[in-house]
Amino acid sequence: MKKYQISSEHLEIHTLKAILGSKCKVGLSGDAKKRIKTCRQYLDKKIKKSDTAYYGINTGFGDFCNVVIPPKQLEQLQANLLVSHAVGLGEEVPLDIVRLMLLLKVQSLSYGHSGVTLATVLRLLEFYNSDCLPVVFQQGSLGASGDLAPLSHLCLPLIGMGDVYFQGKKIKAATALKKMGLKPLKLQSKEALSLINGTQFMSAFGVGILFKAQHLLECAELIASISLEAFDARTEPFTDCIHQVRKQIGQITTAQRIRAYLKDSEIYTRSPKRQVQDPYSFRCIPQVHGASRDAIDFAHQIFTREINAVTDNPNIFPDEDLILSGGNFHGQPLALALDYLAMALAELGNISERRMYLLLSSPGGLPPFLTEHGGLNSGLMMPQYTAAALVSQNKQLCTPASVDSIPSSNGREDHVSMGANAATKCYKVVENLEKILGIELLAAAQAMHFRKEYQTGEKVAQCLKKYASFVSFIEEDRFLQKDMLAAIGFVKEEIGAFLVDN
Numbered sequence: 001m002k003k004y005q006i007s008s009e010h011l012e013i014h015t016l017k018a019i020l021g022s023k024c025k026v027g028l029s030g031d032a033k034k035r036i037k038t039c040r041q042y043l044d045k046k047i048k049k050s051d052t053a054y055y056g057i058n059t060g061f062g063d064f065c066n067v068v069i070p071p072k073q074l075e076q077l078q079a080n081l082l083v084s085h086a087v088g089l090g091e092e093v094p095l096d097i098v099r100l101m102l103l104l105k106v107q108s109l110s111y112g113h114s115g116v117t118l119a120t121v122l123r124l125l126e127f128y129n130s131d132c133l134p135v136v137f138q139q140g141s142l143g144a145s146g147d148l149a150p151l152s153h154l155c156l157p158l159i160g161m162g163d164v165y166f167q168g169k170k171i172k173a174a175t176a177l178k179k180m181g182l183k184p185l186k187l188q189s190k191e192a193l194s195l196i197n198g199t200q201f202m203s204a205f206g207v208g209i210l211f212k213a214q215h216l217l218e219c220a221e222l223i224a225s226i227s228l229e230a231f232d233a234r235t236e237p238f239t240d241c242i243h244q245v246r247k248q249i250g251q252i253t254t255a256q257r258i259r260a261y262l263k264d265s266e267i268y269t270r271s272p273k274r275q276v277q278d279p280y281s282f283r284c285i286p287q288v289h290g291a292s293r294d295a296i297d298f299a300h301q302i303f304t305r306e307i308n309a310v311t312d313n314p315n316i317f318p319d320e321d322l323i324l325s326g327g328n329f330h331g332q333p334l335a336l337a338l339d340y341l342a343m344a345l346a347e348l349g350n351i352s353e354r355r356m357y358l359l360l361s362s363p364g365g366l367p368p369f370l371t372e373h374g375g376l377n378s379g380l381m382m383p384q385y386t387a388a389a390l391v392s393q394n395k396q397l398c399t400p401a402s403v404d405s406i407p408s409s410n411g412r413e414d415h416v417s418m419g420a421n422a423a424t425k426c427y428k429v430v431e432n433l434e435k436i437l438g439i440e441l442l443a444a445a446q447a448m449h450f451r452k453e454y455q456t457g458e459k460v461a462q463c464l465k466k467y468a469s470f471v472s473f474i475e476e477d478r479f480l481q482k483d484m485l486a487a488i489g490f491v492k493e494e495i496g497a498f499l500v501d502n
Helices: 013-022 030-049 070-083 093-111 120-131 147-159 171-181 193-196 200-231 238-242 251-262 285-308 332-359 381-397 419-451 457-466 479-494
Strands: 003-006 024-028 089-090 131-132 137-139 163-166 169-172 315-317 321-322
Touching: 003 093, 013 093, 013 200, 013 285, 024 030, 024 093, 024 120, 030 120, 030 137, 030 315, 070 147, 070 193, 093 120, 093 131, 093 200, 120 131, 120 147, 131 147, 137 147, 147 171, 147 200, 163 171, 169 171, 169 457, 200 251, 200 285, 200 332, 200 419, 200 457, 200 479, 238 251, 251 285, 251 457, 285 332, 332 381, 332 419, 381 419, 381 479, 419 457, 419 479, 457 479
Parallel strands: 003 024
Antiparallel strands: 089 137, 131 163, 163 169, 315 321
């Protein structure tokens, strides 16, 4: 992908992933430029010809919506809005999420219902293409009247204020503009409001989480398959007819993929088995993983709609001669989806830790804590503690944000989504899940050493062979954090080569 043109064509999440992964330049299609110009021309004419007060265009904001601003002060109004709303605190937003915020903001503005100038949209793209990424903070948005605080920080550099990471170094935005040979923009009526109204903070986090969620779901299936072999689990729970009669799509898919991993496995198919039934963390993998698969699919639908949407306010419709104030900036659809997604991802980690715990409990010939010289050596006793701590933290993070609301702006914004909090919580959950799965892999691979007289499934064998070049068999106690980090890195970067095709 050499260059991507933002247009009115339907944007898919996998396309966004490809754009970011290829580091290609991004431009605007001719059609998008035309829509932006047409909308701006319409707005300029409307303001000149009419004495009507239009919210945020020639009025104040929030509870100041009834204060009409004189035409000569509209430019100052834009600068005032950006600086007064840039009140973010906390940790900085990861730069890959900031890149998504820039792209998604441009996508939303490109539909021609926001009233911004073409120069403003092109400047946002110039930031993206020049690796000039604004410093944005994670705290401050209520996820209701748009992601006001984080989007203000995202757009402050347009007027030469705030900080940016320019080609990897954190500097003042004004300095970065000079290096790029650019002057600060003078924003026109409504532009600042169009820039900071919108759901691009929540959307960018949601899309970034979905990038990881699908990968980790598929990693969890492969790692669970290794654990199944190591545990000497029974085959019956994965038989297709069991899942067909329940008709849950995610469950059917997960069972099918587990069977693919375990095809031709001597361990998995050998008989007799040592137990009549396995614990739920093994027997119910299709039901639990499948439910998370369905939840991820649901979130994918919600965020796909959102990244193809106009989410600022008011909305301008030149063809209909309408300027309408509504509530497309409200983040409730995203807040609910993010809370649901967080729970679904936490459950993948929850059941993963249980499988690891059982592998350490000396089932079917495996030594306690997977060490041959227990007592002198603790084996993998302590990594399970770490996994348990991460699982517990994820449970705490799954307290829903979307059921909370605190009125703001003197009660005018009386119901807020808290979707931004849902987004940052969910992002932490997915980071924890990466670590939990890495720890399960550490235990499962260690356990498989004690089953080495049997042939494993082909994908499992390939995965374990590659993994062994990252983490060797643990014969005696050593600095396990290094092994844990290597296993987590393997999950992030290497294991994808061994996943079965969808």
